Amino acid sequence: MLNWLGSTTGNLGGSWSGKRSAPTARELIEQQLEDRRLRDIRNVNRAVTSVLGVSGAVLLLAGWGTHAIGPVLLWAIASIAAGGAVGFLFGIPRAGGAVNPGGKTHSVAPSADTDAATGSSTVPSAAAAGGAPNSGGAELRPNTNLEEVSDWLTKIIVGLGLVHLQDLQGIVAATAANAAASLSANPTATQTSIATALIVGFAIEGFFLGYIYTRMFLQVAFARSDSDLRGASRDALEKLVESAPAQNLDASGAASLPSHEQRALAEQVEQLAISAPRAAIEKMDALAREYERTRSSMASGTERTQRMTDIVGQMTVVALGAESQLERLTASANPGDRLAAVVILKLRFNMKYVEWLAQRLVDDVPFIGFQAASALLAASRVLGRAEQDTLRTAVANAQQVLVDKKWNNDPPRDRLISQILGTAKVNDPAAQETNAGSAST
Incomplete structure (x- = not known):
């Protein structure tokens, strides 16, 4: 799917450039940046495909050897999902804040139609004033709640991890024991070791997958969305x-x-x-x-x-x-x-x-x-x-x-x-x- 997206983007860029014989310097720079980004995506996809291929082969061998392909796959998926969620939280990009004017100010100065004695006036609504609808106000502001939650959770995870670092081995061992129990009613030391490797390995793999793809795709998508929003705001302005x-x-x-x-x-x-x-x-x-x-x-x-x-x-x-x-x-x-x-x-x-x-x-x-x-x-x-x-x-x-x-x-x-x-x-x-x-x- 990612390769199809890259080729589609390239085809669109090619057809667009065919309509304009002399692209501007800015357009050439943007095209170079897009080509570089697509090249990076292809390289990452190749590496990820290789890792997933090896991981899939290991899963099949482990499941076949323990006669528990289903439980092995379920635990691998769960570990990847857990690691991917943490990687997603760590990889969410941060957006810049809005500029807020400061300083001690008085209320808006009276207009030409304001009563000179009292300085009071009634401001009509935008519609009554004949202005354009407020299509670019607070409802168009990017929602950063997910970024704030990500910031809180990453700090909590790192903090708790450092505090309970000595307990980490026991937590992993208890989880691996549960995974080994799905392989056999009385798991052997070998099955427990397999379960431990499965839990740790696929959790780490999921973390890097979640982090890398969040950074590579969401960061660009967020930036593009904010850029479109700023463009809409400029048009409204x-x-x-x-x-x-x-x-x-x-x-x-x-x-x-x-x-x-x-x-x-x-x-x-x-x-x-x-x-x-x-x-x-x-x-x-x-x-x-x-x-x-x-x-x-x-x-x-x-x-x-x-x-x-x-x-x-x-x-x-x-x-x-x-x-x-x-x-x-x-x-x-x-x-x-x-x-x-x-x-x-x-x-x-x-x-x-x-x-x-x-x-x-x-x-x-x-x-x-x-x-x-x-x-x-x-x-x-x-x-x-x-x-x-x-x-x-x-x-x-x-x-x-x-x-x-x-x-x-x-x-x-x-x-x-x-x-x-x-x-x-x-x-x-x-x-x-x-x-x-x-x-x-």
């Missing part, structure tokens, strides 16, 4: 990004805050990141590079700003899935990475980065400064009094630097800075009402 609503430039210069629909899509991407954490991270990195190319290749004007705003909208959908990379993005020298970090903090604010966000008002171009001011404004509406004071102090220091260097010449950004510094305290209902009215204009 692309659909979610494509379904992101278009963002139109606001002539009034209102803050750029995530909408309800964007936040619902971002939460779906966060679920996708459980099964394929690299998908969202790679997509965010690609969007960061796209922003840099757009800014460098297009002339300054409304068209370029609109395109960069569209990229921010796509980043918003991917943000929560790439949240684990926040520290790397904030430390990056690339403006696209810093913009990605700003977008992430816009959705899920983290007080650890308040000074960093305020510094973006000074150190980065006005577009990134505007996005950072939007994130700070959104955070100022949901933070407690002490955290609000810290945020305002950081923003006030940044504003002073802009004034001193005469860089306060970007009306949208500077208007948001003024709103942040004049934002009402959360415990002042009258001031909140005033701020809500000004934010809607």
Whole structure:
């Protein structure tokens, strides 16, 4: 069966390559790896066939000599099965864990439709938001229960084996006595020796067979399954990004805050990141590079700003899935990475980065400064009094630097800075009402 599988795979590969006259370098490497794997399988199958042939001959001789072919075969099968089960447990491959974002975070920042006074909102379901169904969430995550059980059992087996190493001879002798009893009512020393060799030999043989074939087949099958799962997650991620609503430039210069629909899509991407954490991270990195190319290749004007705003909208959908990379993005020298970090903090604010966000008002171009001011404004509406004071102090220091260097010449950004510094305290209902009215204009 294994040889048939190998030949079938080779035939499929041959017919596929016949349709494409010039395979890519990656395809050639994959084909070489597959050929090497099939060669290893054939070599192992030859060795296993030889061992099983000799073992079968020994079984027939032992059974014929003791007039108990049936019991000999049953005990040999039982020993191989027991050894194979242990080899299977030892050979199960381990899968890598999902990346979980850490750090102290606040709840998702209010959207553009959030009440400015309370900062509260209701997130619609994915279906209501018009997004794609959550086909790539937790239900698609690889189940690692078998791996955990394997890990526990192997440690238990090794631990008990070391503790009871002195008792091992007695356990084997008792088992061999039971096997010898199936050969004869009053087994001789020779029959007991045969039973002992049968038990030990076929158990070891079963262990190696179980271990080798588990490593050679299950490891590849698990890796391929996880790869297919990641591919499905990437496809689902692309659909979610494509379904992101278009963002139109606001002539009034209102803050750029995530909408309800964007936040619902971002939460779906966060679920996708459980099964394929690299998908969202790679997509965010690609969007960061796209922003840099757009800014460098297009002339300054409304068209370029609109395109960069569209990229921010796509980043918003991917943000929560790439949240684990926040520290790397904030430390990056690339403006696209810093913009990605700003977008992430816009959705899920983290007080650890308040000074960093305020510094973006000074150190980065006005577009990134505007996005950072939007994130700070959104955070100022949901933070407690002490955290609000810290945020305002950081923003006030940044504003002073802009004034001193005469860089306060970007009306949208500077208007948001003024709103942040004049934002009402959360415990002042009258001031909140005033701020809500000004934010809607």
